[in-house]
Amino acid sequence: MxxxxxxxxxxxxxxxxxxxxxxxxxxxxxxxxxxxxxxxxxxxxxxxxxxxxxxxxxxxxxxxxxxxxxxxxxxxxxxxxxxxxxxxxxxxxxxxxxxxxxxxxxxxxxxxxxxxxxxxxxxxxxxxxxxxxxxxxxxxxxxxxxxxxxxxxxxxxxxxxxxxxxxxxxxVGSAAPELYDTSPHNLFPLVFDALVRGDTPRINGTDYPTPDGTCVRDxxxxxxxxxxxxxxxxxxxxxxxxxxxxxxGSGDGVSVRQIMDTIREVTGIDFTPTEADRRPGDPARIVADGQLAARDLGWAMRHDLRQMVASAWEARQAAGEAYPS
The missing domain is CATH 3.40.50.720 (NAD(P)-binding Rossmann-like Domain)
Structure with a gap:
């Protein structure tokens, strides 16, 4: 077919x-x-x-x-x-x-x-x-x-x-180094782009009612x-x-600070993200229940956060000058 x-x-x-x-x-x-x-x-x-x-x-x-x-x-x-x-x-x-x-x-x-x-x-x-x-x-x-x-x-x-x-x-992530996220608005590309430029990534809001004060997302x-x-x-x-x-969805979630920490570990680039005020309308936590998809579509989280970051970073590096500015 x-x-x-x-x-x-x-x-x-x-x-x-x-x-x-x-x-x-x-x-x-x-x-x-x-x-x-x-x-x-x-x-x-x-x-x-x-x-x-x-x-x-x-x-x-x-x-x-x-x-x-x-x-x-x-x-x-x-x-x-x-x-x-x-x-x-x-x-x-x-x-x-x-x-x-x-x-x-x-x-x-x-x-x-x-x-x-x-x-x-x-x-x-x-x-x-x-x-x-x-x-x-x-x-x-x-x-x-x-x-x-x-x-x-x-x-x-x-x-x-x-x-x-x-x-x-x-x-997020990549299944092959030649396939990378080109979005100018997604968190991973934004952080990677900042690191490649030598800039410091930013966290918007560190006073949310979450374990580390930053937004939790799926x-x-x-x-x-x-x-x-x-x-x-x-x-x-x-x-x-x-x-x-x-x-x-994952049924769980990770915080923005957890993502920043994992990116620092995976890339080997030492940085301390700058902290800014909350963005209007950003809820503290949004996580989705994936039980229906698991039941009917074989949905499962086969990759952890480190694998997500590592595969995305590998693809970003492989893109080199082909990556859109």
């Missing part, structure tokens, strides 16, 4: 492509390279450089490779920037998903694994987020991810679409995340019943 990975030239998408190949499932990729890296796509994987808004190109590509299902990761993913670019965010994430669903309907593709986000929850008032925790997105990005979930449910009611949505939290390894997509695709292919939403 052949599965389309939208956004397959991105950090997470390229890992999903690799996991599909390892599992013996043939992937094909669509990506407009607005944030993806063409070299992340293996040379023998069919690749269409196109925006999801190009329904005709998507339809032709689905037909050409007899695609049976879709993993939909493409989109504008920067929550903070989405506040100043709401029209762009809604166009790429909602109109793009609509275009993809039209192409799928035209070609009879009726299975989709959707890349959703913890941003759908906003700032939850519970320490452990479950799939039943109320959704209160606080950015256009979070809103568009929630709307994407609604769209899939609507199409299911109309035509029997088989789908599930995976809500990501903080995805971090998962990208390779573990990719494996969950493979299982979801296989189960949809088999016609198995899946939940409509799964949290891919």
């Amino acid at each position: 052949t599965w389309l990975v939208t956004g397959g030239a991105g950090y997470i998408g390229s890992h999903v492509v690799a996991a599909f190949r390892e599992a013996g499932i043939a992937p094909v990729v669509v990506d407009d390279l607005s944030s993806g890296v063409e070299s992340f796509v293996p040379e023998d994987v069919p690749f269409l450089r196109a925006n999801l808004l190009d329904t005709a190109a998507l339809t032709a590509f689905l037909r050409e490779y007899d695609v049976r299902g879709v993993v939909h990761l493409a989109g504008f993913k920067y929550a903070g920037v989405s506040v100043s670019r709401p029209l762009h965010t809604w166009e790429q994430n909602v109109s793009g998903t609509l275009s993809l669903l039209r192409a799928m309907e035209e070609t009879g593709v009726d299975r989709i694994v959707f890349s959703s986000s913890a941003a759908t929850y906003g700032t939850p008032d519970v320490d452990l987020v479950t799939e039943t925790t109320p959704t209160h997105p606080e950015s256009p990005y979070g809103e568009t991810k929630l709307v994407g979930e609604w769209l899939l449910a609507d199409v299911e009611r109309a035509s029997g679409l088989r789908h599930t949505s995976l809500r990501y939290f903080n995805v 971090y998962v390894h990208v390779a573990d995340l990719a494996l969950a997509h493979v299982t979801a695709a296989r189960r949809l292919e088999a016609g198995d019943a899946l939940e409509r939403v799964y949290n891919l």
